[in-house]
Amino acid sequence: MVKAKVWILKKHFEGFPKESNFELKEVDLPELQDGDVLVEAIYFSLDPYMRSLSKMFLKEGDVQYGTQLAKVLKSKDPEFPEGCYVVADCGWRTHTVTKAKGPRGPILTRIVSEWPTDIPMSLALGSLGMPGLTALYGLEEVCKIQPGQTVLVSAAAGTVGTVVGQICKIKGCKVVGSAGGDDKVAYLKELGFDQAFNYKTVPSLEEALKNASPEGYDCYFESVGGPMFTAALKNMKPGGRIAVCGAIATYNDTTPQMCPYPHHEIIVRSLTIQGFMVTNYKEKDEESVKRLLTWMKEGKLKTKEMVTVGFDKLPIAFMKMLKGDGLGKAIVKV
Numbered sequence: 039m040v041k042a043k044v045w046i047l048k049k050h051f052e053g054f055p056k057e058s059n060f061e062l063k064e065v066d067l068p069e070l071q072d073g074d075v076l077v078e079a080i081y082f083s084l085d086p087y088m089r090s091l092s093k094m095f096l097k098e099g100d101v102q103y104g105t106q107l108a109k110v111l112k113s114k115d116p117e118f119p120e121g122c123y124v125v126a127d128c129g130w131r132t133h134t135v136t137k138a139k140g141p142r143g144p145i146l147t148r149i150v151s152e153w154p155t156d157i158p159m160s161l162a163l164g165s166l167g168m169p170g171l172t173a174l175y176g177l178e179e180v181c182k183i184q185p186g187q188t189v190l191v192s193a194a195a196g197t198v199g200t201v202v203g204q205i206c207k208i209k210g211c212k213v214v215g216s217a218g219g220d221d222k223v224a225y226l227k228e229l230g231f232d233q234a235f236n237y238k239t240v241p242s243l244e245e246a247l248k249n250a251s252p253e254g255y256d257c258y259f260e261s262v263g264g265p266m267f268t269a270a271l272k273n274m275k276p277g278g279r280i281a282v283c284g285a286i287a288t289y290n291d292t293t294p295q296m297c298p299y300p301h302h303e304i305i306v307r308s309l310t311i312q313g314f315m316v317t318n319y320k321e322k323d324e325e326s327v328k329r330l331l332t333w334m335k336e337g338k339l340k341t342k343e344m345v346t347v348g349f350d351k352l353p354i355a356f357m358k359m360l361k362g363d364g365l366g367k368a369i370v371k372v
């Protein structure tokens with residue numbers, strides 16, 4: 039009988055997550071039935087949604103949810119043969135017996151057959167996976183960017199933000215990024231951002247945005263919320279578009295942040311503000327991953343990973359990711 043280590047969400051998060059929110063257990067896995075697959079986790083992805091959507095999807099005592107890159111060890115589903123690699127929404131479990139689809143949609147997605155041997159498969163959790171697709175859809179489907187436009191992106195040194203900036207350059211836009219460290223600002227410039235600033239040290243966000251693009255912004259790729267959103271509104275060009283992707287500066291709040299009513303700026307600038315979920319565009323994923331892979335092979339899309347080793351380190355690595363500590367996509371290697 040196969041045993042699995044699992045991390046349980048023992049207590050729902052209140053404020054910033056703590057190690058005591060989680061509990062490590064060992065469980066026995068069932069024998070495979072028709073349509074079942076046994077997968078073994080290789081890498082885990084740590085993503086902000088695991089904090090922001092936790093209460094929506096989990097109850098106390100459930101296995102902590104999250105995405106992993108896994109290898110199929112045994113299979114009773116011909117579409118997922120033994121030895122193939124999958125992105126698996128199986129949660130924090132070393133081994134899982136699962137069907138390919140669940141009540142919320144696909145659980146297993148095969149790595150595209152064109153995956154080059156010299157590109158690490160862990161990137162299927164980062165720039166070449168869900169976060170990379172988020173960047174692509176936010177720019178193409180929501181902002182509908184055009185060459186020559188100026189795009190602002192917050193959380194720019196994060197996984198989504200770095201891909202946003204590089205796609206903007208591929209598509210002939212000017213791009214300005216905000217990030218929370220001088221090392222991060224230097225990295226954004228290395229990636230080709232036209233302007234970047236440290237939102238933690240500039241005297242005024244509004245002035246920093248004005249200095250970076252005195253003519254204003256056609257598009258804002260919003261990932262943080264809070265005062266940055268207010269400052270961005272005041273710097274949008276008339277007819278500007280805002281893709282609301284996330285609000286990471288608010289996820290750990292215990293009381294909601296108050297901000298000035300945004301109506302004046304939205305109305306006088308005739309802004310369009312649209313929220314989106316990466317999952318809205320699922321049918322485009324396969325083709326989109328191939329486009330991201332092509333850009334990477336051409337050297338137009340670069341990425342960094344921050345790898346922590348050890349299944350037991352998942353809670354610590356999760357908290358580090360939420361704080362924005364370190365540079366690169368947060369990954370745990372089993």
Ligand SMILES: NC(=O)C1=CN([C@@H]2O[C@H](COP(=O)(O)OP(=O)(O)OC[C@H]3O[C@@H](n4cnc5c(N)ncnc54)[C@H](OP(=O)(O)O)[C@@H]3O)[C@@H](O)[C@H]2O)C=CC1
Nearest residue numbers: 086193196197198217218261283284285286287315316362
């Ligand atoms: N709508 C959708 O479908 C999706 C939305 N998202 C959202 O996109 C955003 C970025 O995700 P992703 O790039 O994968 O995450 P990463 O973990 O790669 O990066 C997150 C970034 O957020 C920054 N950050 C953390 N706390 C704050 C804060 N208080 N204020 C401002 N910035 C902060 C960190 O850097 P620093 O502060 O140092 O700059 C860090 O670089 C998140 O808001 C996430 O929820 C992601 C995927 C899908």
Ligand SMILES: CCCCC/C=C\CC(=O)/C=C/C=C/C=C/[C@@H](O)CCCC(=O)O
Nearest residue numbers: 086087090103127142168283284285288316
């Ligand atoms: C002010 C509150 C804002 C809430 C923000 C919510 C979400 C933003 C975000 O980060 C969304 C991420 C979506 C990720 C989707 C991932 C799927 O590929 C996997 C889902 C895992 C599962 O269903 O088990």
